[in-house]
Amino acid sequence: MRSLGRTGERVSAIGLGGFHLGKPDLPEAGSVRIIRTAIDAGVNFLDNSWDYNEGRSEIRMGKALRDGYRERAFLMTKIDGQTRAAATRQIEESLGRLQTDVIDLLQFHEIIRMEDPDRIFAKGGAIEAALEAKDAGRIRYIGFTGHKSPAIHLRMLETAAAHGFQFDTVQMPLNVMDAHFESFEKKVLPVLVKEGIGILGMKPLGDRQIPASKTVRPIECLHYAMNLPTSVVITGCDSIEILEQALHAARTFRPLSPEAVRALLAKTASAARAGAFERYKTTSDFDSTVAHPQWLG
Numbered sequence: 001m002r003s004l005g006r007t008g009e010r011v012s013a014i015g016l017g018g019f020h021l022g023k024p025d026l027p028e029a030g031s032v033r034i035i036r037t038a039i040d041a042g043v044n045f046l047d048n049s050w051d052y053n054e055g056r057s058e059i060r061m062g063k064a065l066r067d068g069y070r071e072r073a074f075l076m077t078k079i080d081g082q083t084r085a086a087a088t089r090q091i092e093e094s095l096g097r098l099q100t101d102v103i104d105l106l107q108f109h110e111i112i113r114m115e116d117p118d119r120i121f122a123k124g125g126a127i128e129a130a131l132e133a134k135d136a137g138r139i140r141y142i143g144f145t146g147h148k149s150p151a152i153h154l155r156m157l158e159t160a161a162a163h164g165f166q167f168d169t170v171q172m173p174l175n176v177m178d179a180h181f182e183s184f185e186k187k188v189l190p191v192l193v194k195e196g197i198g199i200l201g202m203k204p205l206g207d208r209q210i211p212a213s214k215t216v217r218p219i220e221c222l223h224y225a226m227n228l229p230t231s232v233v234i235t236g237c238d239s240i241e242i243l244e245q246a247l248h249a250a251r252t253f254r255p256l257s258p259e260a261v262r263a264l265l266a267k268t269a270s271a272a273r274a275g276a277f278e279r280y281k282t283t284s285d286f287d288s289t290v291a292h293p294q295w296l297g
Contacts, residue, residue, distance in 0.1 A: 005198030018048030022057030078109035086297025143169030
């Protein structure tokens with residue numbers, strides 16, 4: 001268990017990603033089993049999003065959190081809406097699908113354009129909906145996510161500060177290849193540590209592309225991300241076997257020596273240079289709001 005920034009919350013070092021849980025080729029019963037097995041094993045941080053698999057990921061998670069499991073989970077979901085109206089609607093839909101009265105952490109999803117921060121913090125922007133929901137006790141903490149560019153993350157933090165607001169959490173790709181290319185680790189991580197913001201690492205395996213590079217093993221990827229000052233490392237699990245791999249990584253993790261870190265970075269340096277195994281940074285293939293701009297409001 002680790003501290004979630006300055007919130008006072010304790011979260012599991014490994015978090016369960018929500019996207020894979022709603023994939024059409026994974027039966028709902030399999031999804032529910034993965035979520036409950038993870039919670040029974042000590043994972044309490046659950047990731048999700050309003051837009052994952054047409055809402056299927058949230059619906060399945062809501063079903064899995066019945067029978068006392070909700071009380072054992074720190075539940076996070078994300079919204080795409082950048083206007084007050086769109087954000088309000090998506091928050092309500094997420095609460096309904098997740099079958100909960102309160103979402104522990106709500107995050108603005110896919111901050112991937114330089115103009116996104118200004119839209120969210122504008123008059124009539126999504127921040128108004130989030131703060132209204134927080135005041136009403138519907139959400140507890142507020143953060144944002146993005147996978148495109150460290151510069152956009154820094155812009156979001158600067159825009160929030162200009163409006164007298166500080167995020168509780170920030171989510172971003174943190175992995176053995178990120179360190180070499182458009183690095184969130186080098187450019188954003190130090191700012192979050194300094195400000196006491198909870199650090200949510202995602203894509204520790206680069207959406208499974210990094211192990212495919214044949215440079216490092218999955219457990220090395222997970223250990224590298226856990227070795228950073230992350231509150232939680234979120235990883236997608238679409239089978240019990242993949243979940244067990246993540247649990248094994250958490251149970252066997254020990255702080256890496258500087259020499260071990262250098263060795264991992266040396267093995268991935270050449271493959272990482274052009275971002276070939278981090279395509280979410282270089283293409284729009286992972287940008288759901290590019291394919292569906294209407295979700296922004």
